[in-house]
Amino acid sequence: MDIVERFINYTKINTTTNKANGANGIMPSNPAEMELAKLLESELKALGLKDVKRRENSITTAVLPSNLSYKVPTVAFFAHMDTSLEQSNDTKAKIIKYEGGDICLNEELGIYLKKSEFSELENYIGDEIITTDGTSLLGADDKAAIASIINAMQFFAQNPDVKHGDVVVCFVPDEEQGLLGAKALDISEIGADFGYCLDCCGIGELIYENWNAGDAAVTFKGVSAHPMNAKGKLVNSLLLAHKFISMLPNGEAPEYTDGKEGYFWVKELAGNSAKTVLKLDVREFDEKKYEQRMQFLQDLAGVCAKLWGDGRVAIKLNDRYKNVYNYLNNDNAPAIKTVKKAFANLGIIPDIKPMRGGYDGAVISQKGVPCPNFFTGAHNFHSIYEYLPVKSLRASSEVVKEIVKLTALK
Structure with a gap:
């Protein structure tokens, strides 16, 4: 044939x-x-x-x-x-x-x-x-x-x-x-x-x-409260997630990179004031740089947890495939x-x-x-x-x- x-x-x-x-x-x-x-x-x-x-x-x-x-x-x-x-x-x-x-x-x-x-x-x-x-x-x-x-x-x-x-x-x-x-x-x-x-x-x-590829799921836990008496009580997990995103390196996203430039990709954000889950993809050609990116996310979650209190931030990292x-x-x-x-x-x-x-x-x-x-x-x-x-x-x-x-x- x-x-x-x-x-x-x-x-x-x-x-x-x-x-x-x-x-x-x-x-x-x-x-x-x-x-x-x-x-x-x-x-x-x-x-x-x-x-x-x-x-x-x-x-x-x-x-x-x-x-x-x-x-x-x-x-x-x-x-x-x-x-x-x-x-x-x-x-x-x-x-x-x-x-x-x-x-x-x-x-x-x-x-x-x-x-x-x-x-x-x-x-x-x-x-x-x-x-x-x-x-x-x-x-x-x-x-x-x-x-x-x-x-x-x-x-x-x-x-x-x-x-x-x-x-x-x-x-x-x-x-x-x-x-x-x-x-x-x-x-x-x-x-x-x-x-x-x-x-x-x-x-x-x-x-x-090709990429060394991984992903991260970051969970933010807030405290719900009715807005009529929320002052001093409400902790909005959506805003915690946005603060976390704002601390990612500027310009290191898919829309700003090409060739062998790696990135963090904010891929999905879902939740409410009580609980929000942020999903990110991590990509890097160099294996050492990939490990550094994953460690950066781990460290950032740790710093945020110290700032915002125990239980506010939890992160799960996952390796998907290698170069x-x-x-x-x-x-x-x-x-x-x-x-x-x-x-x-x-x-x-x-x-x-x-x-x-x-x-x-x-x-x-x-x-x-x-x-x-x-x-x-x-x-x-x-x-x-x-x-x-x-x-x-x-x-x-x-x-x-x-x-x-x-x-x-x-």
Whole structure:
């Protein structure tokens, strides 16, 4: 099966992640993720991969066994099956030949992919591009990755003389709501020396740095009183929360930062005069700086508790995921050297950038399989304007093949 047909088949299964189910520990959060997992299971078996296993939580793995007489590193490839919550309509993917200008996604609704807003379209004049009808996500995040990986496995199945070591493929659910699938993954069942997620955008993108990420919940307890006799009695927890927020460093928030600049994100404030809960996200690329940010919040809560009295402030800190680079250590790590060599061999110019977010590889790396992230080829993730140039999709799969070939070298 051609990679484009394969990708479009996957988009027909609506796997929008379900946040309510995920919050209640239901995995997969959307039953359609299991439907996709069953399809992938059947395709992997049809290609002759071994140890094909689909679990009750829909995590699906398989192994392409080595055809070598000598030992080489085992490499793994990861992708997620769910799509983001921004749109939940069924995807109606279509292929267009791009000749320049704006692309009409939906004439009836007047929805256009405008060159003035998405200038990178100029790079694809004369190419085929996969889009939606403007009423849904395309789902290339991350079904393009699944198609890329399966297409590469098809190549090795059909070309048994091409040398390769053991290759593990793994598809997980519910990445789009806190990397839940990767967190549920039993890494001992992967058995890889290193791996790759395919979960970033345009051709050439390569990521091996992301946030160290944590969150904090700060609870403020006040004293209720009727306003007619509140003087000297009322302690308004909402105002305590606002005072706490005012003591956070100026300018260290998402709207003021970019690149590798970390931040505190005041994300949610809910309550009344008696009790208020403040939720914050903490982000930092440097691990030491991340720890300092978390300690700052702990210390600030302690100072406020002393100022306002015992029991007025309580804080709970939580680590969410770590920077992949913590586990790669340097740019000469095998996972980084191999993917850069694959890019070079294929004439792909690497666009190396830090990710101001997280991806499954952050959790997978922390569990013991260092895992950079490279492109699927798509643009505008989480948007009705998401599109996928066919050449970029094919290039993504070629990188998978080249990595496998490179790891087979003595």
